[in-house]
Amino acid sequence: MNNEAFNNRDVSDSYFLVDIEDYPTEPWDKFKRVIKRTFRIELFVGLWVVIREMFKFDIHTISYPEEKMPIGPRYRAIHEMKRLWESDTERCIGCGLCEKICISNCIKIDTRIDENSRKEVSEYSINLGRCIFCGYCAEVCPELAITHGGRYENASDQREHFLMYEDMLTPLDKMTAGTQVEFEGFGAITPHEDERVKKTPLAY
Amino acid sequence: MEVAYLIETVIKVVVVLLVFSALAGIGTYFERKVLAFMQRRLGPMNVGPYGMLQFGADAIKLFTKEDIIPSNVVAPIFKIAPVITAATAFIAAAAIPFLPEFTIFGYTVHPIVSDINIGILYILGVMGVGLYGPLLGGMASANKFSLLSAARGAAVFISYEVVTGLSILAPIMMVGSLSLIDFNDYQLENGWMIFNMYGVGFVAFILFWIAGFAETGRTPFHLIANDHEIIDGFGTEYSGMRWGLFFIGEYANMFFISFVIPLLFLGGYGDGSFLGAMALLGKMSFFFFFFLWTRAAWPDVRPDQLMWLCWKVLMPIAVLNILIAAIVMI
Numbered sequence A: 001m002n003n004e005a006f007n008n009r010d011v012s013d014s015y016f017l018v019d020i021e022d023y024p025t026e027p028w029d030k031f032k033r034v035i036k037r038t039f040r041i042e043l044f045v046g047l048w049v050v051i052r053e054m055f056k057f058d059i060h061t062i063s064y065p066e067e068k069m070p071i072g073p074r075y076r077a078i079h080e081m082k083r084l085w086e087s088d089t090e091r092c093i094g095c096g097l098c099e100k101i102c103i104s105n106c107i108k109i110d111t112r113i114d115e116n117s118r119k120e121v122s123e124y125s126i127n128l129g130r131c132i133f134c135g136y137c138a139e140v141c142p143e144l145a146i147t148h149g150g151r152y153e154n155a156s157d158q159r160e161h162f163l164m165y166e167d168m169l170t171p172l173d174k175m176t177a178g179t180q181v182e183f184e185g186f187g188a189i190t191p192h193e194d195e196r197v198k199k200t201p202l203a204y
Numbered sequence B: 001m002e003v004a005y006l007i008e009t010v011i012k013v014v015v016v017l018l019v020f021s022a023l024a025g026i027g028t029y030f031e032r033k034v035l036a037f038m039q040r041r042l043g044p045m046n047v048g049p050y051g052m053l054q055f056g057a058d059a060i061k062l063f064t065k066e067d068i069i070p071s072n073v074v075a076p077i078f079k080i081a082p083v084i085t086a087a088t089a090f091i092a093a094a095a096i097p098f099l100p101e102f103t104i105f106g107y108t109v110h111p112i113v114s115d116i117n118i119g120i121l122y123i124l125g126v127m128g129v130g131l132y133g134p135l136l137g138g139m140a141s142a143n144k145f146s147l148l149s150a151a152r153g154a155a156v157f158i159s160y161e162v163v164t165g166l167s168i169l170a171p172i173m174m175v176g177s178l179s180l181i182d183f184n185d186y187q188l189e190n191g192w193m194i195f196n197m198y199g200v201g202f203v204a205f206i207l208f209w210i211a212g213f214a215e216t217g218r219t220p221f222h223l224i225a226n227d228h229e230i231i232d233g234f235g236t237e238y239s240g241m242r243w244g245l246f247f248i249g250e251y252a253n254m255f256f257i258s259f260v261i262p263l264l265f266l267g268g269y270g271d272g273s274f275l276g277a278m279a280l281l282g283k284m285s286f287f288f289f290f291f292l293w294t295r296a297a298w299p300d301v302r303p304d305q306l307m308w309l310c311w312k313v314l315m316p317i318a319v320l321n322i323l324i325a326a327i328v329m330i
Ligand code: SF4
Pocket: A101, A102, A103, A104, A105, A106, A107, A126, A130, A131, A132, A133, A134, A135, A136, A137, A138
């Protein structure tokens, strides 16, 4: 697909002015317009259109709790915390970038050194009552660890309503089954990234 | 004799009251369904099969809701206004023959509460009194939107009373009576009113129909309670069953007008056979359906356009119509 259609912002040749008749000022002209409008039977066109739709019975209602609209893969709903495909361990390295960038200050993260002297996330929560689902956390995450998911039904009985690390983390059985879904939206790697990436000179 | 008549009348009154209160409820169900289908929606679906018990749920809600009297309203008037709307709608029904007379268990029933000889005048008069519901309710509500709606209501009702009255004059001159039963019998002899007298009947029919929309406050002339500009107009401050009474009044009015139009212009129940009765119900259903149909299809007009239509278009036509009728009759 080429970008021409998007890059061409000059739409002037396809724009045209709608033909609007001058407003009548003379009483006789006004009268003529009334007569014309009265006998053009436009009202019946309206009646016909709605009755046609009624008999066509082409219903577009989605009975919501039973039926749901498919949502796009880039939809930004409740966060998910992904695992590494290779080792099934958590991707999050506890860098704290997501906490730092979050514009509504709703991520709280705490880390500690574990027995292998590695940094480990000890505390991680997102306050969904404050989250505006902007996607910055997913975009900034260097490890593609925190992403958005497709769960959008998050009613709760209070305004503060926390999402804990364990709830977000892909369960292990899902990893074994190989059904973890990568997020395609904010922060995701663009397709064919391997071909485009340039080597960093070692001298840096 | 006297006692039998009294009992019969009371029974008829109760039947009319119950049937049309229920019909008003069912009418809302039909309205929602028809509007939904015309707009490619499903309408109420969850209460009962195909949402058929929705009006029952609504009734329970209306009956059990708290009856709020806001603090700044003129309480006695505020309280009585919805009753006026509902009551006048039903009182007007007294002179409408809903079906031809029939015999049941050897007893002849006239399905009209009272065949008074000024039937039409009575119906129009009482329906005109219905104006006081929105007017008083709106003025007593201490709410600007209600007040606007009351002003509009008064203007619309009074103007369109004129059109209704004048448009009906030509047919009355032809029939020579004001009783709806006489109208029916006249049309049985001379064919339907709308085909009578070189189109005079037809013009009268169209005028009366248009005015019917204004009298019931239905969509092209819905500006008395226009949700998108003045909230619910005179109904804004009402809650619970008082609001429900306004509602029942409006729908009962729609049904009664839908009965009156075919009785006046479209042959009524004809010869009074079973088929004739069914035909009347069929015609009534069409006119009721048309109220819903226009609501889906047509935009509302502005108040000034409504007045313009009434005084500068419909009234002159109605007067001309009477003149032509008079000339033809001579
Ligand atoms: S989506 Fe935005 S607001 Fe929500 S946690 Fe991420 S950065 Fe914060």
